[in-house]
Amino acid sequence: MFERLQDLLKQMKSRLGEEALLLTDEKSLSKSATPPEFETQRFAVLLSLRFSVLLVGEPQEPDSVAGYDGQSRLYQVGLTFEPKAIASFLTQLSRHASHPPIALDTLHQSQTRLRTNDPTLQTEFTLSLLEILASGEMSDSAHCPVAVCQPLVDEALCQQIEQERLLNQVTTQIRQSLELPVILETAVEQLRNFLQVDRLLIYQFDEFNCVSAIYPDNIPSTQDKTESLNLRLTSQGSILNSTVYWGRVTYEAKASDAISSVLNLVEKEDCLLQVPNCRTKYRQGLTLSIDDVEAAYPDSSCILELMRRYQVRAKLVTPIIVQEKLWGLLIANQCFQPRHWLENEKIFLKQIAEHLAVAIHQAQLYAQLQQQKTTLEQRVIERTQELRDILQAAQAADRAKSEFLATMSHELRTPLTCVIGMSATLLRWSFGQEGTQQVPLHKQRRYLKTIQESGEHLLELINDILDLSQVEAGKAILNISEFSLNNLAHQTIRTFQEKADLRQLKLEMDLQVKSQSMNGTRRQEDRFCADQRRVKQILFNLLGNAIKFTPSGGKVILRIWREQNWVVFQVEDTGIGIAEEHIPLLFQKFQQLETVYQRNYEGTGLGLALTKQLVELHGGRIEVESVVGQGSFFTVWLPNQPLTSSTSMREAALQKNNFIVQGSIVLVEDQEESATSICEILTAAGYHVVWLIDGSTAFQQIELLQPNVVIVDWQLRGMDGYEVTHCLRNSPSTQQIKILALTTSTITEDQEDELSAFIDDYLLKPVEPLQLLQQVTELMAK
Template sequence: MLSHQNFILRRNLSLTSFNGLRTVFGQMAQRVGEVKLFLSEDVLSTVTVRPQQIEEKFVLLVSEQFSGLLVGTQYLEEGQWEDPEDRLYQIGLTFAPEAIAAFIAQLSSLLQDQPLAEPTLQQATQILRPNDSNLQSEFTLSLLEIITLEGRKSISEQALYPFVSVCQPVHEALEQQVEQERLLNQVTAHIGQSLELPVILETAVQQVRNFLQADRLLIYQFEQPLSSVKNLEIDDSDILSFYRLAMKPELHPEAAQLIRTENHHQLEQDFEQEVSDRKIWGRITYEARYSDDIPSVLGFSEEERCFFYVPNCREKYRKGFTLAVKDIETAYIFHPCLLSLMRSHQVRAKLVVPILIQEQLWGLLIAHQCFEPRQWQEKEKNFLSHIAEHLAIAIYQAQLYAEVQQQKQTLEKRVIDRTQELHDAMLLAQSANRAKSEFLATMSHELRTPLTCVIGLSATLLRWSFGQLNQKQRDYLQSIHDNGEHLLELINDILELSQLESGKTVLNISEFSLSQLAHQAINNLKLKANQRGVELAIAVRLDPKNDRFLADDRRVQQILYNLLSNGIKFTPQGGRVTLRVWREGDRAVLQVEDTGIGIPEHQKHLLFQKFQQLDSSYHRQYEGTGLGLALTKQLVELHDGTIEVNSTVNVGSIFTVWLPKQEYLIGEKTGANSSSYNKERKLVNLKFPAGRIIVIENNEETATLICEILTAAGFQVVWLLEASTAMMQIEILQPLIAIVDFHGKEIVEQIRNLPKMQDVKILALINKLQSKDILKGVNDYLFKPFLPQDLLHKVELLMTNKIDE
């Protein structure tokens, strides 16, 4: 705080009268000619790192002919208006050299970080002497005139109070407040309507300049961080410390001695290079001018060293500092570089507020008065700060939008690349599949033809009379015949499985008797069971009304054959294999139970895999390639059925098959065109189809639950927090389903009004107290709280409808 004492005049003055005295000081500064020092409180706002310490206004004039000090402290009497023009200042005025010197000493302590301040202040102190009598008389007459007018004004206001309206100042203030709110609303609305940052900023600077009636309004955008010296980060205070030390070695004799060593030139060069490297802070990117007579500074880049002598300049702005300079001629007296820069661009007064994004300094919003000083009002400072806050929101929003666009482009490129990869892989798979089909077709002919001869001729020889062949020869022929049939069955299984996997197998639906099919399967394998000493039994629990069934009878017979053969093969001599058949509604149940070796629990997962047998020396004694059960599972699933197994080691196994009743329609679809059949089956069985889902929910716990449920089910889920800002993202994402926390029909209408969003499926989350009658435009709804299976069921239904369309 700047204390003052020994003033020759102390009294209370209005702000108008106080500013009049300040003007008289300015006139005296021009009157005396060569002025050693002319300062106001503005100089402190440009140099101190703690501007809140300044609680007073002052004017200090020091010259060889006339010197004076005016200090004013604001205070508010009870019942006074809040308008700054109505506030009173307790002023102190002195011309005494000793009082002025004491004030300069206090001022010097606040400016100790300014290398140019102390020499100037010391020189001013040295020339202090009593004022010239003529100049003192001239100033005193001006002072008496101001004080007299102040007294007359006070008396006039008291006399006229009952008759003079006091509403006019209030009315004007309200009009200005309304205009300020209107402009703020315009800027805010423009930010919400557009993501084009140049349009927003260009419009904002023009409108704000008009409102402030400033000569020039601009946006200064920072471009790059400060560099370093020899890879060591330094800040402005380091440079200042170096030059302050060089100018005042008596303050730090040891450090000064170090600088005077043989290395001090290199140290100085390092700092000079650092300053040179830090040429560009940023540039002016947007500008609005009152007229073409005002010189343009658009595109100007700071290439001077000026700002490096202002301690922690950027840090002050990062913390929200607002700089108001009434007159650069007094504010930058200790900054000749900045003063010259301001003069060259015709700046007399300026108001600067920071634009902060995520607590980082992005740029500055600056108002210029070009031809005369200007006292910036508090409401003008607050207004410009509010505008800077809204612009920061617009800039951050534009940055996010640019990131989303970049991510979208990246994702699109990845999708294109992945699609091409999948296409290439599909072509390779198709080529391999064609090669496999051609190979199997060739093998079908080349293997079956010689096997037919082997099996046929061996059977013919076996029918000859016993006398023509001895027993050993007959045994050899029987072995050839049996192994040929086994090899033929193996080849048929491989071909059948290959056709199933390639989608070329179709169901030939017909109506048949389940009981007859079951007995036929038993009869076909009775001989094989007898040869192994295994009893084969059947239990059919069907009445005549449930005996008829729709399915592919040849495939069903193959299923029974494989299961029964498997049971016979793994059942020891003296064991039993039983076939049971019954109906459960529209499903036929086929069950094969054996008293065989059983299956260990840890090996059950190998049962239905191709070319797999249980890996055990005991089990390897049983012939086979492991295709039987794999083929059986494929045939069951071809009927949309299921197969299960229960087994206990050394007790036996139970295989149970459930086959649903087929429809003739499916047979008609698949009989003539196998590819259409496969496509139809894929659509029908697709439980969780791919597709993007958006969730608009401002409750984090609910949104997290929804996202986890849907993500685990295989969906792509995007959570949008606020409905008011979600429309642009919805257009970009193009979702199939929107899950909305329903609070009103407005959000549904907004989504429906978006281009290409009329067909999006909307699932509303509502409370049980809400009426379902308000759900206009919603495809379905779900009460909160909800169960995961209910959510999945709703989404599956909506997604299926989307696919069907």
Template sequence: MSSSQDLSFHQLLPLTIFQQLGQLLQQMAQELGNEALIVTEEALVSIPTRPEATDLFTLVVSQQFSALLVAERRQETGDRRQQEELTLKESIILNSVNSELGTEAYVTLQERNSELLNVKLTFEPAAIAQFLQHLNGCLEDNSLARATLARYSQVIQPNNATLQGKFTLMLLSVLAPSSHQNDAQESIYPFVSVCQPVEEALHQQIAHERLLNQVTTQIRQSLELPIIISNVVERVREFLQVDRLVVYQFEQQESAIGEQLPVIREQGIFNSEFRQPKAKRSVIPNSEFSTHGCVIYEARASASIDSVLNYREENCFIPASGCWEKYRQGFTLAIADVDKAYVLSSCLLAFLQKIQVRAKLIAPIVFQQQLWGLLIAHQCYEPRSWQENEKNLLRRIAEQLAIAIYQEELMRSLKLEKQTLEQRVIERTQALHDALLAAQAASRAKSEFLATMSHELRTPLTSVIGMSSTLLRWPSGEMSQRQRQFLQTIHDSGEHLLALINDILELTQFESGKAVLNLSEFALAQLAEASLRSLSDRATRQAVNIMLDLKISPDYRLFADPQRVSQILWNLLSNAIKFTPEGGEAILRIWSENDFAVIQVEDTGIGIAEEHLPLIFEKFQQLDSPYQRHYDGTGLGLALTKQLVELHQGRIEVESTLGKGSIFTVWLPNNREQ
């Protein structure tokens, strides 16, 4: 039998009365069993598109009994709440100075419980169906919930008279309470300390700040992210007195700097007993964020609470980008009772019941403006009304964990950059080493080739020089003057070619490290005079005046290789004669400077351009063009001279002015220990 009696009403009621009415409707739904659907405003807490209205409601839908209880906060309530909160904060502060002000804070808390709401209770099927349609619009991203609401909207009909009468009696007991309840409440008040709420709030705030300070200090002192998170999770669980506190990390994704967000699941902290195969990644439309992940840390109040370490949920999350965007912006989700909040999400509700979650508080961990993971508090056995200070604490702890993650990411980036640079240095060094070995191998091959060819050339060349020399000693009557000139040309050319070959052989010895010095004491002045005499004929033919300027005594003795020093003098003097025009001069100066013998050759020749000075000691370098060459030679003389000087641990320098001449100066150490 259906009831036609309309018991709907719309009036101002205190918040406590509204809560009692909601409890009555929940009792009716429990008596109806599984056929009844009960939905409260908590079902919309996790919906990102939920309107910003402050409506509270309880909805019961079944074939036999349906009811809708809705409450609107009065317009002035917002300002009043802000004023009350401000009064409470001021009272807490002033209470530390004057405890008498604690009375005001207590009165403020009492006023909150007596807040008046615009309450409407209706049993009209049309009004209930219209409200279901409104909920359907709020849940446009949840196809499963919308299907559930659509199914129940088909069963709405006038209430059963028996059930309606039973609820009416229960309703009267709430709206017309006995007078002794008020007397009991009034008798309690004088015996309650007026300072107790203020003191508790102040103590909680101090404890919160102390915990945050400890977490911040640990993050600054430690660079080990797994240790930081493990300690923080355990401390926060104990402080909030929750059954379980977990850190849920989403799968790897690209960070704002184009690198993957740091992952700490590779630290070997997972419980292999719960390891599950990785499922195919589900990506939110128009977003690169993956909703999949797993629990990487947990702290439990006791071993009787099931572990969810490495648990992952892959099928029940609603792929709505707005929800995750809200988390990314710092949204904190508080669910007092999952049985009420997820009544329209049977899959997620079943999952939460499986892992023993009755109430939960979630704060996002945002790293570089991306959602890295979630910090989640679980109450496993009973509902829990989360306080604002608990929400703020969990949110601030999550922010500190984000700082620790950022710190870990910086260290990881630095280590990666260091490893990359080290690898580049190793690769570059190896490349240079390989190039050096290749160059050395090529140089050795060239030197060996030159040495082999030089040896092969010396044998026939020696025969040519010897035979031409023998023929030149024959009596002049046996050959004509023209024949003698030809023989002389052959002999001189052979001598010149032999000198070049000897230079090449000697240079290859230096490059192969086979050159040695035969050190002994000798008179440097005598060696210099002998060098000038050996070149006097050449200087005369080229009309170059050569002079000797000795600034050492004839008895001055140099400890060196006399043959090598003679070669140095011969090379420098022959170069001076070669590049000095007719009428010019070349001067050989020798003096002593500390423990060095200084040899200097100055000429008034053609000089060397400044840009060519770095090249004159290079092998096979001729400063004039090969197509316009006026001077013969291979370009080995000065290169060989530099090698001879450095073999004595000395040095050679050059000064030159184009068109005016050059000055070559050699320092040879005169020390038996060298």
């Protein structure tokens, strides 16, 4: 028998190839140093990464076997596949191995590489082993009770083969499939058939936080000993570290319909609450076996009632641990009678649970991969759409630029042609190049008027472009003042009346703003605070468009009314109207609803875009309603602005009875708008201000005037602020004058240290009135 089994090991070595190592007692021991325990022992050990087995022949005493004739040596032959047992044997063997043929380091490496056998190879070896044992062709068979042992051996080997086959089938399915439900359903059904149990379950946990977890102090001792974990059918949950684990039965296989189903069961019984450390024990690999629940829970009527309700008489439970986390339980139930659970059944159930844990982890990784793939695909789609939008925006911007250039070339060429042509004609006439004939005065006036109108038109175009760029750059500042809505409306109507008459249009005004007394209190509905120039610009753009796009015989109406703190301006016309799909284009820059070659109306496409920017600069809004062929309504809402401008400060200063001149100031500024604002602020506060434009002559005049403070723009054209200040500081007659510099950018600490020798303080433009007055007052006090 030993020789035949050793031949089987040699066949397996050939099957495994060069990765396998076969050691035998004939080639591995040193004859000179053979210990007593190895003198008569036979052995053969096959080692590889995928399959390892140890064959041992232990000599037996002749008297121990009945009928032995004593003519040959008797051995008890044994096989083991357990890695620990093989490693222990190799440790003993390495102490007596010969050098050569086996090196000690080879034995050491073999010991460290031992692992559980590949299921497929294990099954092949077991089948071959079964053939050897079943053949009955053993030497000296008359002296061995083979006939008595053979049925038991066959049954054990058949069970081993079936177990290996089932394990191999489960592992193969795990390798070939990523569908976790299919794997679990198949495994549950096959495992139930193999164990021949009434019901087999997979119980899966759901984890969530619990507000508090209180363990009872009077847990019965019987429950403490036998009910390590009763999750629903085996325990309801684990309360530990303020976390409670509940779950449900997710997979089930039954032997017959007579057995009640517990699929998707969620238990609520408090009697199944867990004792401490149960979750820890299951995470450590605890397998719970109860042969008879009636005997296990004599003192717990609650648990017994629950087990009876769901037909549980015996149960075997092993944990499914995925990446060191308790994922669920694999549960076998015997429903109608007790059952003694064998050790190999416990081991086999645990092996299946380990393989299922691999499948679950594999499915989790696959799900994460799919989620990442989906997320990545979505990001690619979103990014592609973003790039497409950017491309479309760039193409639209390019088209808008081309259209703008085409429009501007048309709009600028027409008035320039008039200006150049008519001015050249007037020049020729004035120098007599057209003969001695005198040019009629009315013709000269007509030419000059055309030149003036063309120049004004060019100025409007340039102003629109500059205003729009200034607003978009965030440099536009509202010059808030209080003004009359009545006056604004009448001035606007008078401005456009002539143009409306020329086009034979009826221009009307509907002013719903009143100024009246009520109960002795004056209600100033007519007064409104905003940037009057910007508001007028808004109305001019809206009325100009309305007149331009309204045919002869039509009507244009300007309406103004109050809505609490808001003023509403509405321009109605009976013009050509705007298609609904074109309304979103109205307020875009350089947009014309007709191409430059088809349109019948002049314009750059900037008017409405600028109007919207100015409305929003005031914190208001603009809306459009239009019907093609009937006309349009443009409605603007503007809120009343707080008075923080120089005008309000001047008015407040003039109301003071003790108004006196508080000091003299020289302002050196070449920007008219900025200079005007600063002069008004300081004058309203009682200061005497002299404004100088040219930096090159400023020093001589300052030396003559001897002011208290000089305010100088650091970015002056020609001689800049630095040069002016340098002259002032180097002259004995002006060294004592305080200097306040105006700059458009923030000065760093290093720059401030360098400038401290020349200036006393600096102020950022645009100037804030209160900050200007505060700094001037401080300089005056020094």
